Amino acid sequence: MGGTSGDTGSQSAQNTTSQGPKSEAENDQAATDNGQSNAGADTKTEQNDTQQTPQVPADYQSALRQAKSYSDTMHMSKQGIYDQLTSEYGGKFSAEAAQYAIDNVKADWNANALAKAKSYQETMAMSPEAIRDQLTSEYGDKFTAEEADYAVQHLND
Structure with a gap:
C-alpha cells in the first residue's frame, strides 16, 4: 500500500478525478466512444483482444466495498469515508485506492x-x-x- 507523500488526505476526497483505474461505467463509455459495445460476454472477450482495459486492483475493489458499507450502514460523509479508508486505525488503504472508492461509490x-x-x-x-x-x-x-x-x-x- 502506497504512502500519501505527507498529504493527510483531508482535501483529497473532494477531488473527483481519479488517478487509478477507470470504473466500469467509464470503460463502457470509452468503448461506446470507440464504436464498441459491452453488451455481452463475447463482446467483452473480443474487446480484451483489441483494447487493453486496466483491471481494477484488488485493494481498490476492497476499498470500494468498504466505502459502500460505510455509506449504506453508517451513513458517513464522503470525507469521513475517505479519512476512514486511509486511516492507520481504519482501512489503511493508499490514498489512490481510497480516492478510487470515493469516485466510484454510488452514494447519496x-x-x-x-x-x-x-x-x-x-x-x-x-x-x-x-x-x-x-x-x-x-x-x-x-x-x-x-x-x-x-x-x-x-x-x-
Missing part, C-alpha cells in the same frame, strides 16, 4: 447527512443548529455545508 450524500441528522435528533435531542454543527465539524461527520443544510431543512419531512 444528502441522504446520508439526513439519516445522521435524524439520528442525532431522535437519540440526542439536538437542536437543528447543533446538528448542523456536528454534521460539518472536522471533528464530527465532515459533511459539506450544502449537505448539512439539506439535512437540517428536511429533518421533519
Whole structure:
C-alpha cells in the first residue's frame, strides 16, 4: 500500500478525478466512444483482444466495498469515508485506492447527512443548529455545508 507523500488526505476526497483505474461505467463509455459495445460476454472477450482495459486492483475493489458499507450502514460523509479508508486505525488503504472508492461509490450524500441528522435528533435531542454543527465539524461527520443544510431543512419531512 502506497504512502500519501505527507498529504493527510483531508482535501483529497473532494477531488473527483481519479488517478487509478477507470470504473466500469467509464470503460463502457470509452468503448461506446470507440464504436464498441459491452453488451455481452463475447463482446467483452473480443474487446480484451483489441483494447487493453486496466483491471481494477484488488485493494481498490476492497476499498470500494468498504466505502459502500460505510455509506449504506453508517451513513458517513464522503470525507469521513475517505479519512476512514486511509486511516492507520481504519482501512489503511493508499490514498489512490481510497480516492478510487470515493469516485466510484454510488452514494447519496444528502441522504446520508439526513439519516445522521435524524439520528442525532431522535437519540440526542439536538437542536437543528447543533446538528448542523456536528454534521460539518472536522471533528464530527465532515459533511459539506450544502449537505448539512439539506439535512437540517428536511429533518421533519
